Amino acid sequence: MRVNPDYMTNLVASLDATSSTEETLTEELSTGSRVNQLSDDPVAVGENVMLSNQIGADDSFSQTASSTQSMLQVSDSALGTVVSQITSAISLATEANNGTLNAGDLESISNQLAGIRDEVLSMANTTYLGRYVFSGSQGGSQPYTLDTTTSPAVATYQGDSDVEYLQTPNGQKIQLNVPGNQIFSAAGTNVLSTLNALVADYATGTPSATAIADTEALSSALSYVSQQRVAIDNSISRLTAAQNYTQSEETQLKSAQTTLLQADVGQIATQLSTAETQQTALSQVIATLGKQTLFNDL
Amino acid sequence: MATISTAFDIATGALDADQSALDIVANNTANANTPGYTLEMPAWVQNDSVSLDGINFGMGVTLTGAESQRSLVLEQAMQQQTQAENATSARLNALNQMQSLFSGATSAGTDSSASSGIGSDLTSLFDSLSSLESSPADDAAREDVLSAANTLASDFNGAASQLQSQRVSLDEQGASVVGQANTLLSDIAQLNLQIESTSPNADAGTLEDQRQQDLTSLSQLMGIRTVTTENNGLTVTTTGGALLVSEGQAFQITSGETSGVTHYFDSLGNDITGDLTSGGGELGGLLTARDQDIPQAEGALDQLAYAVASQMNTQNAAGADLNGNAGAAIFSLPTGATAASPTGSAAGISVVITDPSRIAAAGAGQGTSDNTNATAMANIANQAIVNGTTATQDYSDFVITLGSMVTEVSGENTAQQAALTQLTNQIGSLSGVNLNDEAAQLETLEQSYQAASKLFTALDAVMTSALNLGVETTYT
Numbered sequence: 001m002r003v004n005p006d007y008m009t010n011l012v013a014s015l016d017a018t019s020s021t022e023e024t025l026t027e028e029l030s031t032g033s034r035v036n037q038l039s040d041d042p043v044a045v046g047e048n049v050m051l052s053n054q055i056g057a058d059d060s061f062s063q064t065a066s067s068t069q070s071m072l073q074v075s076d077s078a079l080g081t082v083v084s085q086i087t088s089a090i091s092l093a094t095e096a097n098n099g100t101l102n103a104g105d106l107e108s109i110s111n112q113l114a115g116i117r118d119e120v121l122s123m124a125n126t127t128y129l130g131r132y133v134f135s136g137s138q139g140g141s142q143p144y145t146l147d148t149t150t151s152p153a154v155a156t157y158q159g160d161s162d163v164e165y166l167q168t169p170n171g172q173k174i175q176l177n178v179p180g181n182q183i184f185s186a187a188g189t190n191v192l193s194t195l196n197a198l199v200a201d202y203a204t205g206t207p208s209a210t211a212i213a214d215t216e217a218l219s220s221a222l223s224y225v226s227q228q229r230v231a232i233d234n235s236i237s238r239l240t241a242a243q244n245y246t247q248s249e250e251t252q253l254k255s256a257q258t259t260l261l262q263a264d265v266g267q268i269a270t271q272l273s274t275a276e277t278q279q280t281a282l283s284q285v286i287a288t289l290g291k292q293t294l295f296n297d298l
Numbered sequence: 299m300a301t302i303s304t305a306f307d308i309a310t311g312a313l314d315a316d317q318s319a320l321d322i323v324a325n326n327t328a329n330a331n332t333p334g335y336t337l338e339m340p341a342w343v344q345n346d347s348v349s350l351d352g353i354n355f356g357m358g359v360t361l362t363g364a365e366s367q368r369s370l371v372l373e374q375a376m377q378q379q380t381q382a383e384n385a386t387s388a389r390l391n392a393l394n395q396m397q398s399l400f401s402g403a404t405s406a407g408t409d410s411s412a413s414s415g416i417g418s419d420l421t422s423l424f425d426s427l428s429s430l431e432s433s434p435a436d437d438a439a440r441e442d443v444l445s446a447a448n449t450l451a452s453d454f455n456g457a458a459s460q461l462q463s464q465r466v467s468l469d470e471q472g473a474s475v476v477g478q479a480n481t482l483l484s485d486i487a488q489l490n491l492q493i494e495s496t497s498p499n500a501d502a503g504t505l506e507d508q509r510q511q512d513l514t515s516l517s518q519l520m521g522i523r524t525v526t527t528e529n530n531g532l533t534v535t536t537t538g539g540a541l542l543v544s545e546g547q548a549f550q551i552t553s554g555e556t557s558g559v560t561h562y563f564d565s566l567g568n569d570i571t572g573d574l575t576s577g578g579g580e581l582g583g584l585l586t587a588r589d590q591d592i593p594q595a596e597g598a599l600d601q602l603a604y605a606v607a608s609q610m611n612t613q614n615a616a617g618a619d620l621n622g623n624a625g626a627a628i629f630s631l632p633t634g635a636t637a638a639s640p641t642g643s644a645a646g647i648s649v650v651i652t653d654p655s656r657i658a659a660a661g662a663g664q665g666t667s668d669n670t671n672a673t674a675m676a677n678i679a680n681q682a683i684v685n686g687t688t689a690t691q692d693y694s695d696f697v698i699t700l701g702s703m704v705t706e707v708s709g710e711n712t713a714q715q716a717a718l719t720q721l722t723n724q725i726g727s728l729s730g731v732n733l734n735d736e737a738a739q740l741e742t743l744e745q746s747y748q749a750a751s752k753l754f755t756a757l758d759a760v761m762t763s764a765l766n767l768g769v770e771t772t773y774t
Contacts (some may be wrong), residue, residue: 005731005732005734010723035404038704039704042700045701046697047694048403049694049697050690053417056421060428063429131667135665137667138665139434139665164668164669165669176669
């Protein structure tokens with residue numbers, strides 16, 4: 001049987017193929033990734049695009065959540081201060097209403113109450129990074145201004161009733177704010193106007209007729225403010241939960257991504273050594289067969 | 299009655315034949331590594347016998363010449379296979395270049411600062427919008443959105459322009475391939491003439507070797523069909539039947555520009571570009587990549603770019619910016635681009651707003667810390683806006699399609715290479731010069747020549763003996 005006398009070309013082609021295998025394996029080893037071109041594993045690449053997208057979303061939410069967390073805490077501590085201020089206002093008013101104090105004492109209580117009102121007002125105007133947290137969507141403008149030219153003084157709300165939400169990567173919505181008019185000047189439980197009324201009640205040195213009713217109104221306003229604070233507290237704990245969840249999801253996705261793309265070093269090393277053996281064998285075959293023809297023996 | 303001089307004639311003829319056969323062996327050995335050389339074998343013919351008084355006497359041997367060991371069937375099969383292999387190989391090269399543009403999709407980098415392609419750009423854009431939700435009035439967050447949009451647009455531009463420049467380079471390569479093919483066509487026509495005049499009825503040996511070699515080279519360049527005509531002539535056509543060579547005449551392929559790319563025409567002025575694309579050879583592969591693969595990738599990117607830009611624009615227009623004005627378009631798209639024909643969107647997309655305050659994060663009529671519209675824009679990430687799916691999923695599908703196409707063509711190419719190797723081996727075993735065979739034949743011929751010479755010496759002695767009437771002397 002005749003064979004192709006030009007077998008050398010075939011051997012050299014095999015040698016080239018082995019070299020190219022070695023090159024691919026070396027690249028996989030040096031990058032640590034088994035997918036370096038789309039064609040290495042198209043489906044894995046497609047999956048990687050989706051995974052990276054989700055990891056990116058989780059990662060960016062984790063960062064956003066941290067700064068949002070701070071904003072909610074600022075709101076929460078502002079409301080905490082308001083609650084304690086109102087509590088002391090109530091005890092001052094109760095003291096004033098028991099009829100044992102003289103005019104001078106009453107006037108001083110009125111002044112103390114005005115101080116408390118100013119404190120509450122400044123809490124209502126709390127900002128976080130330049131944004132007024134209690135003015136609904138009007139974060140750029142101060143929610144409350146106080147007009148002291150009238151008696152009782154009048155606090156005016158300049159924000160709106162918008163509630164903002166932050167959306168988590170899973171579509172969950174977390175409340176970011178409580179508008180000021182739901183906390184400080186809600187109809188029926190208007191903290192600021194009640195405080196203003198009390199200031200006016202004792203300003204003259206004799207408690208006015210509405211003083212007792214105003215004190216009672218302040219008590220109910222207190223429990224209302226506490227309720228609103230719960231909404232913020234809820235958001236903080238939900239945000240923490242969401243943040244923990246996205247972080248653990250991110251960890252899981254990253255490990256999925258690693259599994260998807262990572263090169264199996266042991267396997268590659270084995271393949272590389274096989275390719276190397278093959279190459280050595282081929283080179284020896286070429287070297288041995290290369291020069292031998294019958295002409296040498298003539 | 300046979301005479302001694304007849305025996306002399308036979309011995310002389312044998313010596314002549316052996317010498318010619320040695321020439322053939324020498325020629326084979328000399329051309330052992332010549333590309334396209336076909337092994338030649340001496341054609342021995344027994345001379346007609348002579349019948350004298352009812353007895354047949356053999357009259358020796360003549361060598362009628364060298365016969366090329368050629369199988370036209372195998373050679374034609376090899377030409378076809380060469381065309382197919384070169385087509386996929388050229389296409390694979392182009393596809394490999396294409397896929398390297400999108401290799402960012404293989405990286406696991408989730409760091410938004412690391413540029414890893416359109417997929418991560420989309421992620422960054424939508425992520426920057428969800429960050430904007432928590433601080434809608436913050437300039438830095440707005441700046442982030444704008445810069446993510448700019449990165450996305452410039453990566454779309456980059457990919458589109460690189461695809462386009464690949465297309466141009468394929469176009470130029472195609473033109474140079476056609477130039478080479480035209481030269482070969484003239485060569486083949488000339489060889490046709492020579493073969494027809496020197497060897498109309500038999501294999502033309504060296505000339506035929508050259509013609510086959512030219513056909514092999516031509517097959518590497520483009521898809522052809524060949525038909526053998528009378529007098530050993532050869533007609534070459536494209537796979538679609540456009541005439542390229544007939545007898546001694548070559549019909550050159552001409553080229554001209556049609557809608558921005560080079561188109562090719564036959565001698566009658568018909569556009570044979572489609573014919574050449576499906577035909578095979580390097581040209582077939584180049585044209586397939588130029589006219590199918592690249593436009594397909596460009597089309598997919600155009601669709602994606604158009605969908606993202608138009609959705610973002612619409613949503614931004616629905617909200618209010620930091621100054622309370624209605625949002626304007628964030629991206630600009632080429633005029634005339636529509637969802638149905640988004641051609642040029644990837645190349646032409648750009649970000650038109652430079653002032654971060656003009657991003658409409660707030661819902662219409664809401665204050666600056668409202669984030670309704672930012673949320674709505676971020677939610678575009680999860681909406682089916684292109685090909686019935688989300689932008690990221692669409693990009694993922696795009697890389698899967700491209701990667702699979704490369705894998706497919708690469709597999710095809712490997713199979714064709716194997717088939718080509720097999721054919722080359724078959725042809726080699728028939729037509730290749732095996733030095734061992736030649737050495738053996740040399741040895742045989744040498745002995746045969748020696749035997750004929752010995753015969754001559756013996757006959758000489760017999761003749762001398764006859765001339766001296768049986769007295770043993772030395773004839774000088």
